[in-house]
Amino acid sequence: MKSQEEARPFHQKTQHISIQYDGTITFTEGALFKLKKGMSLFEMHPFFEIIPSLIDEHKNTKTSVDHNFACIHLNDDDIERICDVTLTISSYGIEVLIFDYTQKYSELHTVAQQKNESILLARALELRNKYLLEKEEFKNSFIANINHEIRTPLTAILGFVEILEKTKLDFEQEELARIIKRESLHLNALIDDMIDISNIESGKLRVTEERFSIKELLKGFEKTYNKVAENKGLAFTMTYEDSIADYVIGDTTRVYQILNNLLNNAFKFTETGKVTLTASKNYQRGNKTSISFKIEDTGLGIIPENLDAVFDRFSRFNQDKKIAGTGLGLAIVKNLIDLLQGDIKVTSEVDKGSIFSLKLPFGIEIGSKSPERKKKTYTLPKRDKKFRILVVEDEESTQYLVMKLLIKEGDFFVDVAMNGEMAINFVEKRAYDLILMDLQLPTIDGYKITKQIRTKYGDKVIAEVPIIGFTANSKEGERERCLKAGMDDFITKPFEQQDLLYKITKQIAKKAAQ
């Protein structure tokens, strides 16, 4: 059915007006606007005030000239019409023809509104996305910096506690040292959580694949958590199906982290009863297998309305401040499981406990029965004089820690360079068996110094000296960056003293064997 507007006859949608050069109306026909002879058209609407300037442009023209204006909003009293207007200027005066296309233009308006709005919305979303990405980048760089700033003093604390533990301590001192170590390790674990969640969210975490034994991993948990259970007066049982593949291909670090976080969580919220870890084969087809893990506890449990948010970041449903944590543990678990393309479910009953059931996919090597490669052992080559090590480090506490550790071993002489220039100076004057290179140094960083050592000197003693990078920056890809710069190995702060000694021994032994 046509609207009232559309139903008007065409002649009712037009108006013909004749005016003199001064705007005075001499003739009008039509019902669009209430106009009378003798009125000034210029006063009817400001649009018509353009006419004098057009007359000026054409005052010397003898033929008539048409000007067409489309889509002009004209209003008379409260009625607005959208019209096309034709002005014909001749030596006799001006003819004005107005065509009312309000209906047609209103329909176009709706289309234009939708089109422009969608473009502006898309742009707004684009800007929002850009803003969020910049914010995320800032957050990640902030976390990376904070990580570095916290880990540096933590390295010194943990290192000196380890040294302190090996001295003669009375019972109380031993207990205090143990508490300092425990709390420092806890702080270190919290930083690891922060870095992990930051890496996961920025998509920087990569899955690495290696061959490892799930059964050995589970036995390791059995050993560790039996002690935890014993200390807390709980029972802990670990069982697995024999049919699980002996060796699988997957990201052992992440699998360890997932199960460790879940076990840690179970023990944290269980005061009486037991915690169990079970593993069973879900399926094994061709070179693929899926393993189900179940971590069950008899702890506090989770109320049903909180179950959906259990894997959200910073979710801490238990407000007991004695139970420490950032609320990131389960969020990391969920993100890691997603990254490994696994699946996790949780069921829980308040005061009865929780069950976390997860399935993880792995690869398997068909027909291979060879055992997991064991960590190779190295010994320092025999020689009369001690090994000379250059420690390039600007942090006084770390210098002192490394010096104390190495000198105590009895096999090493240690020189310390505070910065890049000093390091180069030392390297040019003395032959070193190994360099421990901090990466973040004032003026020249550790990567640049390494490149210089590797490329600038023709002397093989200098150019081929083993270099181990060490830093508080545990960003993904840092190891690769070090190797690319020419280093032989990499260690993060805080480090286990045995790890550092192992890496130093390994590099010196390898160099001697060449």
Place this chain on the structure above:
Amino acid sequence: MTSSKKVVLLGHFGVGKTSLFRRFIDNAFSEDYKVTLGVQIKKKVVELPNGKELSMIIWDTEGHTDIEDTRKSYLLGSHAFIYVFDSTREETYKNINEDLAYLTNIHSKVLIKVIGNKIDLIKEKTAKDQLKALNINVDCFTSAKTNKNVHEFFLDLANELTS
């Protein structure tokens, strides 16, 4: 007698031409975005420092991403063009120098002013740096929302048109 000058607002859609128009004419502002179809025309009489009056007839045209799509009839008999862009959206100003060259080419005697609107959404220094990098000269940064520089700009323009 009050003289009159025709001033045309030009620029991309969504840059705030109608908001500037409404802010100047009616001292009003609305967050709702309503597309302008064709052109709406209103006038405002301003008092000049010399005591005289000027009737500014403002043509608020529909926005186009390409200036050449603007109906040429809207530009006839103009005394000034105000090219408005959105200070937060580069696509509304990155081709500004080409657009101004086009306008100068077809209307060499018309005064042209460039306005960076929505300056309440971005730091003025950031906007200036971005425009400087693109070699774009801006006459004024405005905010129709907060009324920053709107009336001052039109009054300065009125002065320039009558001097």
